[in-house]
């Protein structure tokens with residue numbers, strides 16, 4: 001039998017009363033997601049400061065049979081970090097006090113951090129050591145390393161440096177029975193059986209709470225060159241990507257595609273943003289090169305690639321950033337898209353990925369599929385094109401989390417049309433944001449039964465009581 005007052009009492013004794021929040025105004029920031037779409041009741045928010053305190057919290061919750069929801073920066077775009085509207089209200093374990101940089105080993109190119117470190121703080125610590133931590137995304141000022149690991153975050157550097165998974169060497173995790181697993185290895189080679197860290201990366205808090213990590217660092221680029229281009233269509237963007245890869249090789253560090261609706265939303269809703277190219281165009285590409293060498297050499301390489309693309313008729317207009325400030329302004333524009341879409345009321349964010357070569361055909365087919373349901377429904381597209389991740393966003397406004405049933409049903413049909421199209425191209429419905437609450441139905445629809453069965457078996461092995469983020473990531477276990 002669940003006794004909430006007794007649990008809260010135990011948690012207060014373990015962490016101190018100031019680290020256990022229950023008052024409505026104290027917990028307000030933890031109950032609603034970044035986009036204001038999901039909210040739900042909770043038993044308490046706890047703010048542990050050490051791994052051992054996380055373990056005490058987990059043991060207490062497990063004893064009382066109360067669900068446990070890890071929360072990082074609460075920037076999930078799939079409702080992953082806030083309580084569900086139904087079920088037993090969880091204890092939210094907010095990791096913000098676990099924010100120590102535990103150590104940097106520049107000669108091993110590694111940094112060891114608490115899971116509650118904000119991504120931007122880790123990037124900054126790496127720079128201070130003359131290194132780069134390459135994961136970069138619009139929420140980097142508030143999302144945490146633990147959240148990045150739990151969702152296997154992507155962002156704009158994946159083309160060159162890979163996802164979060166590719167940048168993690170070791171983990172420390174509090175398991176569902178409260179045991180602390182110290183897997184903080186800094187090894188690049190370690191073939192000693194199952195590589196357990198990979199089970200936790202992308203597990204969205206369903207297998208344990210990440211409390212620490214060893215991350216890979218890279219050489220800090222000393223030179224950067226960037227251009228903002230307008231192109232006729234995604235096919236031209238794909239050909240341009242081919243030219244950039246052939247000319248610039250591994251120096252190509254970002255290749256992002258935006259359509260004119262996305263440009264307009266940023267201009268309308270985010271003050272101070274200016275579109276770098278003067279003439280309105282249907283499609284825009286942001287290209288970045290980075291290297292440890294000479295800036296002039298890098299710019300010359302970029303200009304040579306652009307000259308080939310212009311000659312091939314792929315590019316309508318191009319602006320090469322003339323300074324660091326201009327490069328920062330280009331990135332500010334790109335990183336403003338989620339804020340613009342939130343303010344513009346654009347509802348149906350998708351997180352599809354298809355093979356890079358299929359991006360243009362996918363965009364065309366998904367647009368046709370959506371228009372077969374709602375003719376002329378505007379679509380917003382922003383894509384990490386270099387890695388095939390397309391946020392294909394039908395312009396369908398939501399009235400937050402208390403939406404009308406009819407509207408929700410239409411939203412489901414449209415989302416399914418987009419994700420079915422991605423599946424036809426050998427793609428996925430969830431590339432970088434995670435499954436969260438939003439896409440659990442898609443797991444049941446698209447994942448092969450054998451994969452779901454294996455995932456349920458892993459879940460049962462780690463969390464037999466099913467207390468860690470119930471209702472997230474996995475559809476109900478038919479054997480439970």
Ligand SMILES: Cc1cc2nc3c(=O)[nH]c(=O)nc-3n(C[C@H](O)[C@H](O)[C@H](O)COP(=O)(O)OP(=O)(O)OC[C@H]3O[C@@H](n4cnc5c(N)ncnc54)[C@H](O)[C@@H]3O)c2cc1C
Nearest residue numbers: 072073074075076080138144146147148150154205210338
């Ligand atoms: C403006 C904006 C831009 C974004 N751009 C991108 C982008 O380009 N690429 C991208 O991949 N994502 C992007 N996102 C989504 C989001 O930022 C990422 O998913 C991020 O990794 C989430 O980190 P967080 O700390 O906020 O996690 P939260 O939102 O707090 O949690 C996300 C999930 O991880 C779990 N979790 C959190 N911390 C832990 C932990 N320590 N241990 C175990 N489980 C944990 C939670 O339970 C939840 O299931 C963006 C979001 C915003 C608001």
